[in-house]
Amino acid sequence: MPETLTIDGLSKRYGDVIALDDLSFDVRPGELFGFVGSNGAGKTTTMRIVLGVLSADSGRALLGGRDIDLDVRRTIGYMPEERGLYPKMKVGAQLAYLAELHGLSRAEAREAVERWTERLGISERVGDTVDSLSLGNQQRVQLAAALVHDPAVLVLDEPFSGLDPVAVDVMSDVLKEKAATGVPVIFSSHQLDLVQRLCHRVGIIGRGRMRALGTVDELRGSGSTRLEVHAPDAPVGWAAHLDGATVLEHREGRTVLELAPGTDDQTVLHAALKTGPVHEFSTHRPSLTELFREVVAA
Numbered sequence: 001m002p003e004t005l006t007i008d009g010l011s012k013r014y015g016d017v018i019a020l021d022d023l024s025f026d027v028r029p030g031e032l033f034g035f036v037g038s039n040g041a042g043k044t045t046t047m048r049i050v051l052g053v054l055s056a057d058s059g060r061a062l063l064g065g066r067d068i069d070l071d072v073r074r075t076i077g078y079m080p081e082e083r084g085l086y087p088k089m090k091v092g093a094q095l096a097y098l099a100e101l102h103g104l105s106r107a108e109a110r111e112a113v114e115r116w117t118e119r120l121g122i123s124e125r126v127g128d129t130v131d132s133l134s135l136g137n138q139q140r141v142q143l144a145a146a147l148v149h150d151p152a153v154l155v156l157d158e159p160f161s162g163l164d165p166v167a168v169d170v171m172s173d174v175l176k177e178k179a180a181t182g183v184p185v186i187f188s189s190h191q192l193d194l195v196q197r198l199c200h201r202v203g204i205i206g207r208g209r210m211r212a213l214g215t216v217d218e219l220r221g222s223g224s225t226r227l228e229v230h231a232p233d234a235p236v237g238w239a240a241h242l243d244g245a246t247v248l249e250h251r252e253g254r255t256v257l258e259l260a261p262g263t264d265d266q267t268v269l270h271a272a273l274k275t276g277p278v279h280e281f282s283t284h285r286p287s288l289t290e291l292f293r294e295v296v297a298a
């Protein structure tokens, strides 16, 4: 039965560095959750604590309300940032070994290795050692390693970094499919266009705290809205006194305004129409990348 992954008040210091500061969020069954943040924001630290390879100073990680002990940990599919494959071992043997380590019988392991190497486009490489593969193919093997034991939750640290566009598509499809079966999937990434396209919800972490959390639409709707108005007869200062609107630029009848959350854009349109014809009136919602910059700079 699919279960929720809960991060509950995690704090972690390394000496004077506060890596995590009372961090809480959850990843729900069937959800693709994008975990984004600047370098050093605390993503890897969080994921390592979830896996139990690092201990928190305080707070807990839970799966289905249960502490993540050794038994629960075996049900997690994990792709560590530093990757974790044995370079001299053959791909097929390594994946089968990992599957058996997670409790599959030999026959089940063989079947799972065949299925996932086929799905991830590396079936011709099962007899090769990991270190003879390109980095992108090693990453596909790493994803196969996270999947062969049919995990109850997927925790992936930068699974998309260094992949070619075809591999990005394969990785995206596999993550979507896993989520569609009810598995909670969390992955970190700096590729925000990809996160925007793929994820149900996104958490932006900064200096160890969750700075923004929600669906992509919620996040983009919560930021400031920009409006571009082309009113050729509008004099300079026509929008200077509109409540909730800040003029960012005014040039040759084109005005770019930033609207505070909750400001009605129709008020701006009425004001523009009072100056003469309005040839263009368009809203521009911030992309996840623009929003990220705002949140991180705050």
Ligand SMILES: Nc1ncnc2c1ncn2[C@@H]1O[C@H](COP(=O)(O)OP(=O)(O)OP(=O)(O)O)[C@@H](O)[C@H]1O
Binding pocket: 014, 017, 018, 019, 037, 038, 039, 040, 041, 042, 043, 044, 045, 046
């Ligand atoms: N073993 C360690 N010893 C000391 N400080 C550490 C250690 N591991 C992480 N840190 C510090 O903890 C903070 C969080 O690091 P973390 O690796 O979790 O960030 P991240 O969000 O994964 O970054 P990136 O996007 O660069 O991978 C950083 O300031 C980092 O320098």
